[in-house]
Amino acid sequence: MTSLSVFRDIPPAQKLEGSLLKIYKQDNYSSKMFLAYRVCMTDEGHPWVSLVVHKTRLKIARDPSLNYEYLPLLGMKSFIQAALELLFGKHSQAIAEKRVGGVHTVGDSGAFQLGAQFLRTWRKNLKNVCIVSCQKEQYGLIFQDMGFTVYEYSIWNPKELCSDPILFFDVMEHIPADSILVIGNIIDCRLTQNQWTKLMSIIKSKHLFPFFDIPCQGLSTGDLEEDTRLLQYFVSLGFEFFCSQSLSKNFGIYDEGVGILVVAALSNQDLLCVLSQLMDYVGALWGNPPATGARIITSILCNPALFGEWKYSLKGVVENIMLVKEKVKEKLRLLGTPGCWNHITKQSGTHGYLGLNYPQVEFLTKKKHIYIPRSSRINFTCINARNIDYITQSIHEAVVLTEG
DSSP states (O other): OOOOOTTTTOOOOTTSSOHHHHHHHHOOOTTOEEOOOSSOBOTTSSBOOOHHHHHHHHHHHTOTTOOOOOOOTTOOHHHHHHHHHHHHOTTOHHHHTTOEEEEEEETTTHHHHHHHHHHHHHOTTOOEEEEEESSOOTTHHHHHHTTOEEEEEEOEETTTTEEOHHHHHHHHHHSOSSEEEEEOSOGGGOOOHHHHHHHHHHHHHTTOEEEEEESSTTSSSSOTTGGGHHHHHHHHTTOOEEEEEEOSTTTTOGGGOEEEEEEEOSSHHHHHHHHHHHHHHHHHHTSSOOOHHHHHHHHHHTOHHHHHHHHHHHHHHHHHHHHHHHHHHHHHHHHTOSSOOTHHHHSOSSEEEOOOOHHHHHHHHHHHOEEOOTTOEEEGGGOOTTTHHHHHHHHHHHHHHTOO
16 A cells, blocks of 8 residues: 655755756856856865964864853854954953853854844844845745745946945945844945945944844955954944844854854843843754864964964955956957957956846856856856866857847
8 A cells, every 4th residue: 555745845045055056056067167166266176274273183183172062052162252352352342241142153144044033032123134245145934934025236337337335335325124134245345434424323223133144254355354244333323133143154164054143232131131032042042053163263362473464364365356357358358359348357346247138147157168147157166277278268258149
């Protein structure tokens, strides 16, 4: 007798692995290229890992005194402290006043999962989530699954090919009051002091609750402090907010999925109350966080020599990205590719828009076996000395042969 499965009505997920990557893997062309990896890549085509991480990992593994007991629910205390000092600065007044704290989270999305759970329970008036970024962010699904109404706003201007401050403030004016404002990648907007003041005024007048995303501090500009200046400005003015701080990409320990949900409150008493509630959610969501990645990061951040090595490695990665972008722009200029390509070097970070339209993207995929997202936002660390000529020649052909 054949029984019916209780799962018989469950369809397969449409994008279990990512449709672009799936198509790429099915392509049998020997010289195919995938330019949309999430991680930072080396010139050899492998995921980048800071050399100091290798050294620290080995040292920890050989430590006979290491205690493998479960971590507390909130996580490793020394790790959280080191991460907060990295984010706000060692001499931060907010840290000294003990009005910022954090919870050690799991994965890149763990902080959003935890923060959304808290806000759904304790701030029932916040029913809308407005995500503002220059790219498509994945955490909208987390808020959506928890019953929030999610609005996503892109501040990338496809005509001017830039992150547009005017578009940013137009978006801010239309955001509903009493919303959770998730601020993603807006570093390329380069807001002026007056614009910062205007942003603060809008947030206050609309009673918005800010939820920041800091996914790879140091890999945008090469300057750890510059990458978090927005956050430091907010905390210095006494704003309360949440922040997802991921520490996987900038250390190159992607498989560890190390992060923090940062909480900024008005007082230490308020902070402790929030952390106590978050602890209950942690117990239900994942229990005790994993320790290995946190131990590696803490060892580096708390050792001046290792910290200096890590900062130097970050600077090297960013300088290499800038060099690659300059070369791509120059090669397109020498090929006589129609259009202006200055937008490539004006964007910071590992990923950026090429500014191609859909037919041009399709040409690259189908004719040249170069796989990039429909938005043409690629990972520039995937471009190296071995493939840059083929890629730029292919972009040139895509633009020329699809014109009109």
